[in-house]
Amino acid sequence: MTDVLRRGRASLAFSFFAQGAAFALLVTRIPAIQDRYGISDAMLPLFLAAVPVLAGVGSVCAEHVVKRVPPSLVLRWSQPVVLLALLGVGAGDQVAEVALALGVFGLAVGGLDASMNMLGVSLQRAYGRSIMLGFHAAFSLGGIIGASLAWVGAHWHLALFVSYLPVVAVLLPAVVVGGRWYVDARDGGGVEGAVDSVPGDVSGSGSLVFRMLLPLCLVMTFAYIGDSTVSNWSAKYLQDVLGSSEQLATVPYNVYMVTTLVGRAIGDVGVRRFGAAAVVRAGALVAALGFGVVAVAPGAWVGMLGFTLLGLGLCVIVPQTFAAAGRLFPGASDAAVARLNIFNYVGFLIGSPLVGALGDLWNYRGAMLVPMVLVLLTLRYAGSFDPGHARYGDGHERPRTADVGRGSNGL
Numbered sequence: 001m002t003d004v005l006r007r008g009r010a011s012l013a014f015s016f017f018a019q020g021a022a023f024a025l026l027v028t029r030i031p032a033i034q035d036r037y038g039i040s041d042a043m044l045p046l047f048l049a050a051v052p053v054l055a056g057v058g059s060v061c062a063e064h065v066v067k068r069v070p071p072s073l074v075l076r077w078s079q080p081v082v083l084l085a086l087l088g089v090g091a092g093d094q095v096a097e098v099a100l101a102l103g104v105f106g107l108a109v110g111g112l113d114a115s116m117n118m119l120g121v122s123l124q125r126a127y128g129r130s131i132m133l134g135f136h137a138a139f140s141l142g143g144i145i146g147a148s149l150a151w152v153g154a155h156w157h158l159a160l161f162v163s164y165l166p167v168v169a170v171l172l173p174a175v176v177v178g179g180r181w182y183v184d185a186r187d188g189g190g191v192e193g194a195v196d197s198v199p200g201d202v203s204g205s206g207s208l209v210f211r212m213l214l215p216l217c218l219v220m221t222f223a224y225i226g227d228s229t230v231s232n233w234s235a236k237y238l239q240d241v242l243g244s245s246e247q248l249a250t251v252p253y254n255v256y257m258v259t260t261l262v263g264r265a266i267g268d269v270g271v272r273r274f275g276a277a278a279v280v281r282a283g284a285l286v287a288a289l290g291f292g293v294v295a296v297a298p299g300a301w302v303g304m305l306g307f308t309l310l311g312l313g314l315c316v317i318v319p320q321t322f323a324a325a326g327r328l329f330p331g332a333s334d335a336a337v338a339r340l341n342i343f344n345y346v347g348f349l350i351g352s353p354l355v356g357a358l359g360d361l362w363n364y365r366g367a368m369l370v371p372m373v374l375v376l377l378t379l380r381y382a383g384s385f386d387p388g389h390a391r392y393g394d395g396h397e398r399p400r401t402a403d404v405g406r407g408s409n410g411l
Contacts, residue, residue, distance in 0.1 A: 005126055008183030012119050013138040015079060015178065018171045019112060020142025021149070022086050025164060026105070027231070028150040032160055033089060037098045047099070051106040052345035058110020059345070063338030065111070066118065071334055072182035074115040079175045081108040087168045090160030110345075114338040119182060120319075121326030121333045126183070130271035136319040137264035144257050212328060213336060215381035216321050217343045219280075222374040223317040224347025225354065226287060226310065229371045230256050232352040233364070234307055237294070241364050244300035252307040259311030267316045276320050277385040284378040287313025291372030295365045317378065318344070324385045 034044055062074055085108060088101035120135045146167070153163030231253060239249035263283075270279045290309030297303035325340045326333035351371070358367035 004181075004183060005123065007181040008119075009123055009127075009131065011178040011181040012116065012123065012183075013135055015075060015116055015175060015182075016120075016135045016138040017142035018079065018175050019082070019109075019116065020139035020144075021146035021167065021171065022082055022142075023109070024143040024146030025150050025167060026086055026089065028147050029153070029160060029163070032154065033098065036090075036160055037092070037095050039095065039098075047102060049349060050099075051102055051109075052348050054103055054106030055110035055113065056342045056345045058107040058112075059114045059338050059341045060110075061107075062111040062114040062341075063335050066115070066334045066338070070184040071115040071118040071122075072179070072184045074111050075119065075182060076176075076179040078108045078111040078115060079179070080172055082112055083168045083172050083175070087161070087164050090162075090164045110341070113344065114341045117322045117341060118334045118337045119184070121322055121337055123183060124323055125326065125330070125333075130268045130276070130323070132319040132323045133264045133267035133271065133316060136315070137261055137267075140257060140261040140264055140315070144254075144261065147254070147257070213325065213339060215384040216325050216328070216340055219317060219378050219381050219384070220321050220340055220343040221347040221350070222371075222378055223314055223321070224344055225351035226291070226314050226371045226375050227318075228348045228351030229355050229368070230307060230310055230314075233355050233359075237364055237368075238300050238303050242297055242300045242303045244303075248300055252304050255304060256307050256311040259308050260315040263312045263315035264319065267319070270316075271320065275386070276324065277382050279316050280320050280385045281379055281382045283313045283316040284375050284382070285313070287317075287375045288372050289313070291368050291375065295368040295372070314375070320385055328384070 030044075030048070033039070039047060058078075062071075065074055082105060085101050085105035089098055089105065092098050092101060116135070120132050124131050149167060150163070152158075153160075234252040234256065235249040238244040238252055239246060267279065270282075286309055290306045290311075290313055293306030293309060294303055295306075297306055322337055322340065325336040329336040354370065355364075355367045358364075358370060
C-alpha cells in the first residue's frame with residue numbers, strides 16, 4: 001500500500017506540474033493571442049473573463065460527476081483536454097476558433113483543478129500528515145518553467161502553435177501514462193450526506209452546509225484577489241508608480257513565483273510542526289506586510305521586497321484551504337473541494353478589476369491597501385483551519401479523529 005501511495009503522490013504531483021506549465025503558457029502569451037486573432041482591446045476583457053467563469057461551471061459539473069465516477073477518472077480525461085485546448089488556442093485563424101478553444105480550456109480546467117485537489121486532499125488523509133503544499137509547489141514549478149518557455153517563444157518570435165506544440169507533445173503522453181497511478185480514496189455521499197452527522201438541528205441542511213464552508217470560501221476569495229493583484233498589476237505598478245525601467249518591471253512576478261515555490265516546498269514541514277491554523281495566520285500576516293511595503297515603497301527595489309513577501313505569505317493559504325475543506329467534511333471531501341474551488345475563480349475575477357478601478361478613482365498606492373485588508377481578514381477565520389476540532393453551525397464542537405496536519409501521525 002505504501003508503494004501505491006507513493007506512486008499516486010508522484011503522479012499527482014506531476015499533474016499539478018503539467019497544469020502549472022499549461023496555465024502559464026496561456027496567460028503569459030495573451031498579447032500574442034490578441035495579435036494573432038485581431039482581438040480588440042475592448043473585447044479582450046470579455047475573452048479573459050470567460051475562462052474563469054467557464055472554469056467555475058466546470059468545477060460545479062465536477063462536483064456532480066464525482067458522485068458517479070472517481071475523481072481520478074475526471075482528472076484523466078480533463079487534463080488531456082486542457083492540453084489539447086491550449087494547442088487549439090495557437091492553431092486557429094478565426095476569432096470563433098480561439099473563442100471555442102478558450103471555452104473548452106475553461107470548462108476543462110475547472111474539472112481539472114477540482115479533481116486534482118480532491119485527490120490531493122484524499123491522499124493527505126491517507127498519508128496522515130500534511131503533503132498538500134507539496135502538490136501546489138509542483139504547480140508553481142510548472143508555472144515558472146511554462147513562463148520561461150513562453151519567454152523563449154516570444155524572444156524568438158515563434159508562432160503560438162510552434163511554441164505550444166513541443167510542450168504538449170511532451171506533457172500529453174506523460175499525463176496519460178501517469179494517470180494510471182492516481183489513487184482514489186473515495187468518500188461516500190455528497191456534502192449533504194455529511195451534514196446528517198452534524199449535531200443539532202439539520203432541517204435546513206443546505207444553509208447549514210453553506211455556513212460551515214463559508215469561512216473557507218471567503219479565505220479562498222481573499223487569497224486569489226491578492227494573487228491576481230500581483231499577476232495583473234505588479235509590472236504596471238513598478239513601472240508607473242515606482243518609476244522602474246520596463247525590464248525591471250518584469251522581475252516582480254518572477255520573484256513572486258519563485259518565493260511561492262520556496263514557501264510551498266517548505267510549508268508542509270511548518271504545518272506538521274506548528275499546525276495548519278498557525279501557518280495560515282503567519283502567511284496572512286506576511287502577505288499583509290507585503291502589500292503594506294508595496295503601498296509605501298519609495299522605489300522599485302523596496303517594491304520588489306514587498307512582492308517577495310507576498311509570495312511567501314500567500315503561497316500557504318490556498319493549499320491549506322483545500323485541506324481544511326477535506327477535514328471539515330471527511331465523508332464528502334470531493335464535493336466540498338469542488339464547491340470551494342469555485343471561489344478560486346471568484347477571487348481571480350474580482351481582484352484585477354477591483355485594483356484597476358480603485359487605482360483610477362483614487363491611486364494605485366491606496367488600491368494596494370484593499371487586498372491587504374482582505375488578506376488580514378483571513379485571521380478572523382483562521383480557526384477554521386484547526387485540525388483538532390470542527391465548529392458546526394449550532395456552536396457545538398467535536399473532535400475529528402480523521403483529521404491530519406499536526407504531527408507525523410496526524411493527531
